[in-house]
Amino acid sequence: MNTSVRFKNLESSEALKNYVSDKLSRLDKYFNGPGEANVVLSIEKFRHSAEINISGDRLTIHGKEETEEMYAAIDMVLDKLEVQIKRNKQKNRAHRTKTKVEPTGNQGTHEGVGEPSTPPRVDVHPIEYKPMDVDEAIMQMDLISDNFLVFTNARTDMVNVLYRQKDGNYGLIQPRP
Incomplete structure (x- = not known):
């Protein structure tokens, strides 16, 4: 995964860069192709915040956490991003299997909030009338x-x-x- 780390109000540290890169490498297993991660680590007064944007596989995920320690903020935001990635992958998997199982319509019974609905299929039967x-x-x-x-x-x-x-x-x- 391509990783770019930026520091705000904080001295650039190789140890933090390596820590973020190692932690982001565990998310590589969820992406088929190359992913890109933009990491912003910042300190404001006593708040240490980690903000990560990940994009890849037609998926863009954003996470931000603030704590009193930078390493804890990084761990928390990565856990949050992992949950988001799993949820989106599961949603895509469920959507793909639903369309494979029910290609002829009758999907109106499975509609939920936020799910795109497909119009029912209409069969046309020409008839002769006298x-x-x-x-x-x-x-x-x-x-x-x-x-x-x-x-x-x-x-x-x-x-x-x-x-x-x-x-x-x-x-x-x-x-x-």
Whole structure:
């Protein structure tokens, strides 16, 4: 991992640079390609702060900690960054497996806050409809045993839909002229 260490209000120290580099090397296992880390170590009065920005694998993570000791601040911010990296990697892994398992939609039941939702897949079935009156359409429905029939009403010359209701009766959908 490419590491750049900057010091603010603090003398540059090889021991701190080596400590940060060694600690950041344990995060290399989470990245496939080369990562880049920008580290800023600063002191203000009695507060020692460590701020680290890591970018790599389409992931940018930021962490900052302040304590009374610099080494403790570095350890705490690295622990915090490791948790963030694991959480993002797990989220990406879960997202990839979800799309592999459910490629045909029906993902509306798994929607959560903050998750991107994909529109459901629409299957288009072209049908042929011919002019007939409602009585003839009912007879056709009995012959084909489908739950609906699309036809052109011979009286109004408009497209109608005849459907079978759960109680066995029929329903008719007619557009208004």
